Amino acid sequence: MKRKITLKQIARELDVSISTVSKALRNSAEISEDTKQKVQAFAKLYNYRPNNIALSLKNRKTNTIGIIIPEIVHHFFSKVIRGVELVANKRGYNVIIGLSNESFSKEVINMEMLANGSIDGFILSISKETLQQQDYHHFNETMSQGMPIVMFDRVVSDIKCDKVIVDDLNGAKNAVKKLIENKCKSIALITTKDYVSVGKLRTQGYLEALEEHKMTPKAELILKIDDTLDYKVHLEELEAEIELLFKSNKKIDGVFAVNELYALSAMKVARKLGLDIPKDVQVIGFTDGVLSKHATPSLTTVSQHAQHMGEKAADLLIDKLENEINEDVEEEYQTVVIATDLIERESTK
Amino acid sequence: MKRKITLKQIARELDVSISTVSKALRNSAEISEDTKQKVQAFAKLYNYRPNNIALSLKNRKTNTIGIIIPEIVHHFFSKVIRGVELVANKRGYNVIIGLSNESFSKEVINMEMLANGSIDGFILSISKETLQQQDYHHFNETMSQGMPIVMFDRVVSDIKCDKVIVDDLNGAKNAVKKLIENKCKSIALITTKDYVSVGKLRTQGYLEALEEHKMTPKAELILKIDDTLDYKVHLEELEAEIELLFKSNKKIDGVFAVNELYALSAMKVARKLGLDIPKDVQVIGFTDGVLSKHATPSLTTVSQHAQHMGEKAADLLIDKLENEINEDVEEEYQTVVIATDLIERESTK
DNA sequence: TTTTAACACGAAAACGTTTTCGTTAGTGTT
DNA sequence: AACACTAACGAAAACGTTTTCGTGTTAAAA
Numbered sequence: 067m068k069r070k071i072t073l074k075q076i077a078r079e080l081d082v083s084i085s086t087v088s089k090a091l092r093n094s095a096e097i098s099e100d101t102k103q104k105v106q107a108f109a110k111l112y113n114y115r116p117n118n119i120a121l122s123l124k125n126r127k128t129n130t131i132g133i134i135i136p137e138i139v140h141h142f143f144s145k146v147i148r149g150v151e152l153v154a155n156k157r158g159y160n161v162i163i164g165l166s167n168e169s170f171s172k173e174v175i176n177m178e179m180l181a182n183g184s185i186d187g188f189i190l191s192i193s194k195e196t197l198q199q200q201d202y203h204h205f206n207e208t209m210s211q212g213m214p215i216v217m218f219d220r221v222v223s224d225i226k227c228d229k230v231i232v233d234d235l236n237g238a239k240n241a242v243k244k245l246i247e248n249k250c251k252s253i254a255l256i257t258t259k260d261y262v263s264v265g266k267l268r269t270q271g272y273l274e275a276l277e278e279h280k281m282t283p284k285a286e287l288i289l290k291i292d293d294t295l296d297y298k299v300h301l302e303e304l305e306a307e308i309e310l311l312f313k314s315n316k317k318i319d320g321v322f323a324v325n326e327l328y329a330l331s332a333m334k335v336a337r338k339l340g341l342d343i344p345k346d347v348q349v350i351g352f353t354d355g356v357l358s359k360h361a362t363p364s365l366t367t368v369s370q371h372a373q374h375m376g377e378k379a380a381d382l383l384i385d386k387l388e389n390e391i392n393e394d395v396e397e398e399y400q401t402v403v404i405a406t407d408l409i410e411r412e413s414t415k
Numbered sequence: 416m417k418r419k420i421t422l423k424q425i426a427r428e429l430d431v432s433i434s435t436v437s438k439a440l441r442n443s444a445e446i447s448e449d450t451k452q453k454v455q456a457f458a459k460l461y462n463y464r465p466n467n468i469a470l471s472l473k474n475r476k477t478n479t480i481g482i483i484i485p486e487i488v489h490h491f492f493s494k495v496i497r498g499v500e501l502v503a504n505k506r507g508y509n510v511i512i513g514l515s516n517e518s519f520s521k522e523v524i525n526m527e528m529l530a531n532g533s534i535d536g537f538i539l540s541i542s543k544e545t546l547q548q549q550d551y552h553h554f555n556e557t558m559s560q561g562m563p564i565v566m567f568d569r570v571v572s573d574i575k576c577d578k579v580i581v582d583d584l585n586g587a588k589n590a591v592k593k594l595i596e597n598k599c600k601s602i603a604l605i606t607t608k609d610y611v612s613v614g615k616l617r618t619q620g621y622l623e624a625l626e627e628h629k630m631t632p633k634a635e636l637i638l639k640i641d642d643t644l645d646y647k648v649h650l651e652e653l654e655a656e657i658e659l660l661f662k663s664n665k666k667i668d669g670v671f672a673v674n675e676l677y678a679l680s681a682m683k684v685a686r687k688l689g690l691d692i693p694k695d696v697q698v699i700g701f702t703d704g705v706l707s708k709h710a711t712p713s714l715t716t717v718s719q720h721a722q723h724m725g726e727k728a729a730d731l732l733i734d735k736l737e738n739e740i741n742e743d744v745e746e747e748y749q750t751v752v753i754a755t756d757l758i759e760r761e762s763t764k
Numbered sequence: 765t766t767t768t769a770a771c772a773c774g775a776a777a778a779c780g781t782t783t784t785c786g787t788t789a790g791t792g793t794t
Numbered sequence: 795a796a797c798a799c800t801a802a803c804g805a806a807a808a809c810g811t812t813t814t815c816g817t818g819t820t821a822a823a824a
Contacts (some may be wrong), residue, residue: 120810
């Protein structure tokens with residue numbers, strides 16, 4: 067087991083100084099052709115690669131991005147990661163991940179762990195618990211130490227930083243408009259409690275679409291799910307709630323759900339109640355997931371372009387990192403809004 | 416924007432030496448109580464945290480694990496990552512990810528990028544292209560430099576290292592046995608070409624199960640898909656192949672598929688041909704995915720316990736890292752086999 | 765022959781730690 | 795008064811780089 071070779075070892079072997087080796091490898095004009103060739107040949111032979119850690123320390127730059135997400139077993143987030151990784155790698159950066167598991171304390175701990183020199187900047191999506199507690203001190207502290215943050219999807223306006231968000235409002239609005247155009251008269255909304263910003267915006271889009279078509283929103287058509295419960299586990303409870311919604315509103319002929327699982331459950335319940343999709347009820351979900359595509363009938367959805375979000379976030383962050391030199395430019399932050407697409411499948415006419 | 420505070424700055428402010436500050440913060444007996452309190456108070460006030468990079472350089476240990484996987488937008492792999500992250504964090508390690516995107520060259524590049532000091536060891540699953548080319552020099556080189564590797568799921572016997580694998584053979588065997596017990600007489604197998612080790616083993620399990628029940632395997636019931644094509648895109652081609660299988664073997668009453676997508680496609684095709692599931696045809700898949708659970712009918716699957724695999728892999732790697740001191744112990748490598756579970760749902764009787 | 769310039773290289777500092785090994789001053793012992 | 799011992803601290807090396815600034819040698823110019 068031979069350890070990795072260092073400049074010092076090469077220098078000793080070839081009987082020159084460390085500086086000479088370093089310069090020779092970087093093709094400096096200071097070094098004679100002879101020496102360069104000798105050193106480079108030797109380095110190649112022993113497969114020399116500069117030690118990243120030493121470089122990071124010297125340059126005070128790690129070329130590594132930290133990404134903190136609430137959950138990785140989730141199509142949306144893993145697609146975002148893929149986007150980040152893609153761009154980061156192309157631009158010479160590594161990606162290091164931290165999972166908050168939707169917990170405030172894990173988010174804080176993870177950020178502190180990475181902020182101590184391991185990375186140059188963060189890309190993150192806020193955990194539900196943090197959103198509920200509205201405690202954002204760790205973000206502000208991190209930024210005040212000169213470490214840039216780019217937030218995506220779940221953001222808060224209280225924090226000044228670059229952001230990449232989905233156009234939740236218009237995405238939802240267009241989906242509901244589609245249902246209206248398809249002659250739906252009684253459109254139900256299945257959403258989350260309001261503290262998750264995206265749920266709120268999608269609800270708003272639903273309301274605006276109705277309004278623009280002179281339809282009066284009815285409170286009994288809006289089902290707000292408490293999503294602190296993990297419905298991957300408590301699927302029956304979710305379905306029970308939706309069943310209640312259908313039973314107390316027999317005239318429902320359209321459903322807009324703010325995520326994939328709610329939409330799928332709605333379809334399942336509707337079918338159970340003897341309703342045909344899309345003949346009796348049309349359903350649209352909001353997501354990037356894989357379920358929609360392979361469901362039967364396949365689900366019409368509002369696509370969020372998760373990978374594109376990740377790419378954009380990575381570009382924003384790296385741009386900021388590499389332009390930090392111009393500190394004269396007053397800090398100005400962008401919010402990039404990613405447009406959604408309505409992907410029509412079998413659950414709508 | 417205040418930069419992170421360092422020992423040197425604290426030393427200057429308090430008019431003591433760097434060594435004194437360092438010792439005071441680590442509660443060394445060499446330092447007087449007075450000084451300790453003074454230093455510790457100051458450090459707390461300015462929220463001092465030791466710089467990870469400097470520590471890594473000094474200790475020649477990064478406390479970071481590199482994980483290389485072919486694809487992250489994939490339930491199996493993201494669950495494995497979650498397991499790795501869970502254990503790693505608990506044991507004081509970070510996780511840095513690299514995606515090979517099933518490509519040999521990206522796998523090599525990514526490994527080289529991380530192997531230059533950024534991490535202490537690898538957890539990885541081999542890309543399809545690498546498996547095809549059978550070029551494993553990068554693994555051996557990495558290990559010869561003293562960097563341990565733990566492989567999971569897609570492994571090769573040529574390489575001596577710790578491994579965590581699914582009991583593919585018995586998982587498949589039990590699934591097929593289940594079908595046989597459920598009175599299936601003509602069981603089809605939908606699998607991949609043989610170069611992916613797991614596909615091979617699952618095929619073998621299928622064959623052994625038939626054999627044990629004195630059933631003769633028929634070549635025409637075995638469909639080998641060329642999975643270099645991405646069937647997330649070319650779904651129709653996949654379905655066409657399966658349709659052909661059904662049409663040329665009218666008596667098929669059971670299907671065992673080596674992954675989720677094949678199984679779902681089989682169900683879809685069967686339904687299209689007017690067959691009822693599970694009455695006419697019973698289907699079992701092999702996976703940990705989310706599709707199976709939410710399909711209609713929901714799919715009986717062989718569960719791989721992906722998260723558990725990740726946890727185990729992380730434990731193996733960290734154990735090795737922390738016991739590297741005893742170099743007297745002759746290198747011995749373990750292969751941990753994770754047992755599967757058959758999760759019975761609606762696609763079987 | 766002396767000055768100048770180019771050339772080829774080495775020494776040392778710096779990044780931020782930890783740790784080993786002095787060093788100094790004060791205390792106690794004979 | 796000479797000695798040993800301890801308490802409290804500092805200097806310096808080391809981890810592996812890059813880069814700045816010498817420095818010595820040689821060849822060309824005056």
